[in-house]
Amino acid sequence: MWHYRDFVFGELPCIVTFVSVEVNGQQNIMTASGMFVSDAPPLIAVSISKESTTHRLIPKAKEFVVNIASTDQVDLAEKLGAIHGESIDKLKKFKIPTEPASVIRSTMITNCFANLECKLIHSIKEGNYILYIGKVVAHKIRPRLKPLIWFENHYFRLGKKLA
């Protein structure tokens, strides 16, 4: 069986995010890519493995934060993408700096390029992943930072402008 990192999907550039969620006193965070869906209303999608802790928590919380990673957060992206949060609190283990969200309960990560507070509006089950579509109800952007890019199984910053 192939893994997404071995197939062409691992060769395509995409943004890196940290999806954070909190429900019934349990909080979790994982590295994931993210995709623009709509700007009116503002919608974003994350595709989350059925094997992840995050997938267990999002339908209960019905909200989550898409923290868009900055180029300063490569180490964090690796850590949060390497272990499951079922039996450990990754936010505490890695002493991740956080700040409260303004509208929803889930924690926001400090020093990200952007934090998008999302209300879950739709879940689509396909294969071994669930596509969660969130409506952005509040956001924070730090324009002095640059978004982190995942491409060919490596991390990049944006390069030369072509047009």
Ligand SMILES: Cc1cc2nc3c(=O)[nH]c(=O)nc-3n(C[C@H](O)[C@H](O)[C@H](O)COP(=O)(O)O)c2cc1C
């Ligand atoms: C750069 C990168 C991108 C990733 N993208 C996704 C993704 O889009 N969806 C997904 O389910 N897992 C993705 N992962 C893997 C999860 O982060 C990993 O399985 C994580 O341990 C799940 O954590 P959880 O079980 O605490 O929710 C990615 C990992 C890395 C390093």
